[in-house]
Amino acid sequence: MDLLRHLEYFVAVAEERHFGRAAATLGVTQPPVSRAIKALEKHLGLTLVERTPDGATITEHGAALLPRARLIVEDSRLLTSAAHSLTTSGTIRIGLIPQLDDSIAARVAAAVGASARVETATAVSLLDRLRAHELDVAVIDHPMVLDRLAAGPVIALPRRVCVPVAHRSARAARPRLTMLSDLAFATTPRIANPPAHDLMLDVFRRHALDPDVHVAATFRDLNTAVASGRSFGLVPTAGPALPGTAHLDLAAEDVALRVRIVRRDGEVGSLTHMIDRILLQASR
Incomplete structure (x- = not known):
């Protein structure tokens, strides 16, 4: 049994309250999600999710285990990212949300050059990776809670x-x-x-x-x-x-898509300025 994958599917269903939407978020079809939840419930000996006419609800047992499941899934992702970062020392790591135009990502990569690694992920994921020192800077959509991170001004992209x-x-x-x-x-x-x-x-x-x-x-x-x-x-x-x-x-x-450049306080000022110029030009 792939416990980690099954927990990831359970967290997605709990977040979306719907098997179909959870499958779309995970990038899979609905049947594997349903099978994973059933296998997880059998493994744990508990009912975690109940189907409803409107989607899905989390049972009392499911709600009790959900925080721990989230931690396991997130810790696994952080472990993988940390291991990957060990092989890319010296690389400038930039995170971008998927809503940005491809031309912006290309201009950022071209401006930084061969030392850059530009990645795409959600705002929530990018902020987590910034706090874990797995990224140097990120561009996220506004608004967003930025606990312990510094952010530039909001830029509106048409x-x-x-x-x-x-x-x-x-x-x-x-x-x-x-x-x-x-x-x-x-x-x-x-x-x-x-x-x-x-x-x-x-x-x-x-x-x-x-x-x-x-x-x-x-x-x-x-x-x-x-x-x-x-x-x-x-x-x-x-x-x-x-x-x-x-x-x-x-x-x-x-x-308009409102974005901000986010970084750890006091770091990578020149990189932030370079990305800021690219975003300002795209906003005109």
Whole structure:
């Protein structure tokens, strides 16, 4: 039995309260998640998760074991990262969230050169790795709790609303966000950065839009969901509209991607300044 993998699946289901969403977050299909939970329950002799019409609920036993499961999963990830960092001494380690345009990542890597290792991960993961001294600097989405870390000013990167090419909003002379009420919002999972996720949903509600959420961990996932006709998403303005999709300029200031450069206090000032210049140029 792969206890660590089963615990990872259990934590994902507990976070998402839904087997399908947990599977999407993990990058697998739903059946392996269901089998892993059943195997874990058999191994422990306890019922951890109960299915409901709306998804899944955690039992009393599951809730009691969840904090320990989270620690085991996280400690395993930190052990792997620490071991990897031992083989890359002298390397400048930069973390970027997946919502950033690929061109920004490429410019950062080109500016730092061969000594750079640019990695992509969620804001929560990047902050954990900064605190563990496994990264030198990171760019995360705002807002986020930054306990014991220093952060630069918030920079707003412009985004467009990506919609299905046949959707009524793509054909409208004066499209509005409220026209997207029949579409789900394709975005990164909430656990990637809960404050930023909730803030964006609040933005939509202020525009009289309260969409369901479709988990899309990458831009490929987002564009696929949009092209299928079931979702809309937010994409960098520099990116082209892919087949089956259209880009709209809607509520530009509200939907901008707000990011900050985060580091351990007093460290890598020149690297921070270099990334700051790249982000400022992309914001114009």
